[in-house]
Amino acid sequence: MAPTPGGNRRTRIHVVSDVHGNARDLTRAGEGADALLCLGDLVLFLDYADHSRGIFPDLFGAENADRLVELRTARRFAEAREFGRQLRAEVGMDYPVAVEKAVRKQYAELFAAFPTPTYATYGNVDMPPLWGEYAGPGTTVLDGERVEIGGWVFGFVGGGLRTPMRTPYEIDDEEYAAKIEAVGEVDVLCTHIPPDVPELVYDTVARRFERGSGALLDAIRRTRPRYSLFGHVHQPLARRMRIGATECVNVGHFAASGRPWVLEW
Numbered sequence: 001m002a003p004t005p006g007g008n009r010r011t012r013i014h015v016v017s018d019v020h021g022n023a024r025d026l027t028r029a030g031e032g033a034d035a036l037l038c039l040g041d042l043v044l045f046l047d048y049a050d051h052s053r054g055i056f057p058d059l060f061g062a063e064n065a066d067r068l069v070e071l072r073t074a075r076r077f078a079e080a081r082e083f084g085r086q087l088r089a090e091v092g093m094d095y096p097v098a099v100e101k102a103v104r105k106q107y108a109e110l111f112a113a114f115p116t117p118t119y120a121t122y123g124n125v126d127m128p129p130l131w132g133e134y135a136g137p138g139t140t141v142l143d144g145e146r147v148e149i150g151g152w153v154f155g156f157v158g159g160g161l162r163t164p165m166r167t168p169y170e171i172d173d174e175e176y177a178a179k180i181e182a183v184g185e186v187d188v189l190c191t192h193i194p195p196d197v198p199e200l201v202y203d204t205v206a207r208r209f210e211r212g213s214g215a216l217l218d219a220i221r222r223t224r225p226r227y228s229l230f231g232h233v234h235q236p237l238a239r240r241m242r243i244g245a246t247e248c249v250n251v252g253h254f255a256a257s258g259r260p261w262v263l264e265w
Helices: 055-060 062-073 077-091 095-113 128-134 173-183 214-223
Strands: 012-016 035-038 118-120 139-141 145-149 152-157 188-191 227-230 240-243 246-250 261-264
Touching: 055 062, 055 077, 055 095, 062 077, 095 128, 145 173, 152 173, 173 214, 188 214, 214 240, 227 261
Parallel strands: 012 035, 035 118, 118 139, 152 188, 188 227, 227 246
Antiparallel strands: 012 261, 145 152, 240 246
């Protein structure tokens, strides 16, 4: 845990989200900070900007990745799933085993890049059962839990809500709401997905609304945290906005920017 400042000493934290395999910049993300916060999506399954990068093209090739992106972007999710099934049948691989092996390779590199201390929660593309094997003693994993840093209370809620994409860590709205409720009143509410506000959930490049949380929006209005921090939407219509007393901030697509968002008090 970052030390509680004495006298006039300020506390500085750096926040990242949507790391998607960017271990190189992650090694520097905590420089000059009392703590690093990671709001999930460590895994790179498929890079929509460069279809040759990620687990899917490694297994099936960039040309097939082009096709998968085309189907998903057109919101033809059933066809995308059938296309994936056909590829797996043609290759004849044990797909879950191959994916887990690739995820483990990424996690080994990414968790090794975390500074001490790091506080992290899951994204929707992460595989929570594996995190305990890779999180070192300097990394605290939190989901529906709170921690104090520099005299402020931070609450963490990981994962995403269910979508046609069927990413690994999507949960029911009720389960997500229960985690929000368990966190309670905090100074900073840290989640992977944003509150369900059109300007915060619309991706201007993908040209679609991602899923935000109504329970999170209700909690922001009810408990009035100083900040609501999140990621998930890579190119949002609005990167920040105020909801009542709360400053809501999309901390950014770290895989592309390589820069953490900074909070000092």
